[in-house]
Amino acid sequence: xxxxxxxxxxxxxxxxxxxxxxxxTVQSFVVVGSSMMPSYEDGQRLLVNKVxxxxxxxxxxxxxxxxxxxxxxxDYIKRxxxxxxxxxxxxxxxxxxxxxxxxxxxxxxxxxxxxSRKVVPANEYFVLGDNRNNSNDSHTGWTVERGAIxxxxxxxxxxxxxxxxxxxxxxxAAAELLP
Numbered sequence: 001x002x003x004x005x006x007x008x009x010x011x012x013x014x015x016x017x018x019x020x021x022x023x024x025t026v027q028s029f030v031v032v033g034s035s036m037m038p039s040y041e042d043g044q045r046l047l048v049n050k051v052x053x054x055x056x057x058x059x060x061x062x063x064x065x066x067x068x069x070x071x072x073x074x075d076y077i078k079r080x081x082x083x084x085x086x087x088x089x090x091x092x093x094x095x096x097x098x099x100x101x102x103x104x105x106x107x108x109x110x111x112x113x114x115x116s117r118k119v120v121p122a123n124e125y126f127v128l129g130d131n132r133n134n135s136n137d138s139h140t141g142w143t144v145e146r147g148a149i150x151x152x153x154x155x156x157x158x159x160x161x162x163x164x165x166x167x168x169x170x171x172x173a174a175a176e177l178l179p
Contacts, residue, residue, distance in 0.1 A: 025051045027150060028157070029065050029075065035129035035136065036077055039063065039106050045158040046077075050151035058083070058125060058146075060097070060168035063153040066127075069142050075150060078127035078137050079106070081168070088126050090115040090139060095128070100175040102168050106130050115139045125149070 031044040040046070040063070048065045058064060058080050068076045082088045082097045089096040093110035096102070111132040120126045124143040129135025138144070153163050 025049070026154070027065070029077065029153075031077060032074075034134055035131050036063070036079075037131045038108050039079075039130045040077060040153075040156075044156060046153050046163075047155045047157055048151040049154040052152045052154075053149055058149060058152070060172070061166035063163065064125075064127070064144075065150045065153065066144050067148045067150065068136075068144070069148070070136070076136075077153065078129050078135070078144075079166075080125050081128050081138070082120050082126040084120055084122045084124060086120050086126070087117055088115070088120065088138075089117040097168070098172060100172050102171050104130075104166075104168075106164075106166060107132055109133060111139070113139065 027048045027050055029046045029048050031040045031042055031046065034042055046065075060080055060082060062080045063077060064080060065075050065077050068074075081095060081102075087096075087098055089099075090111055091114050093112070094101045095104065095111070108131045113133070118126070120143055123146045125146070126138040126143050128137045128139060132139075155161075155163060
């Protein structure tokens with residue numbers, strides 16, 4: 001009987017340990033609304049990796065889940081367009097980061113709005129939804145503090161899919177190399 005109770009205790013302790021490990025590293029997230037279409041659909045179930053940004057910095061092009069400054073009871077999903085110290089401008093359907101027009105294969109349509117040049121504050125990120133014309137995001141005047149970022153979208157659980165990686169920083173680096 002003692003051996004049986006010990007085995008049950010070991011299984012329970014392992015299960016509790018795995019539970020807390022998963023809670024510290026991964027979070028599930030359900031997309032609500034159409035602001036990230038066509039990349040992410042309403043009702044899509046995602047896993048968010050909370051470890052990536054503990055060991056590295058968020059990068060331009062990353063799809064992230066975060067607590068917005070406008071409503072901290074509901075988590076948002078958006079794409080990082082620019083980081084601390086970068087300048088962002090939206091004009092004639094194009095997004096410019098540090099005066100370079102970025103190519104965005106993931107957007108639903110070009111923005112039908114303009115935004116004058118803005119410098120992203122230190123320790124904050126400028127984010128936009130992929131459905132530019134139907135998204136409450138940084139073009140309305142707010143940015144995301146580093147501490148408000150929960151994690152990077154990692155994998156789609158339902159429907160099952162891998163998440164493509166769009167590195168916008170490579171575009172800026174390539175533009176700087178041009179004469």
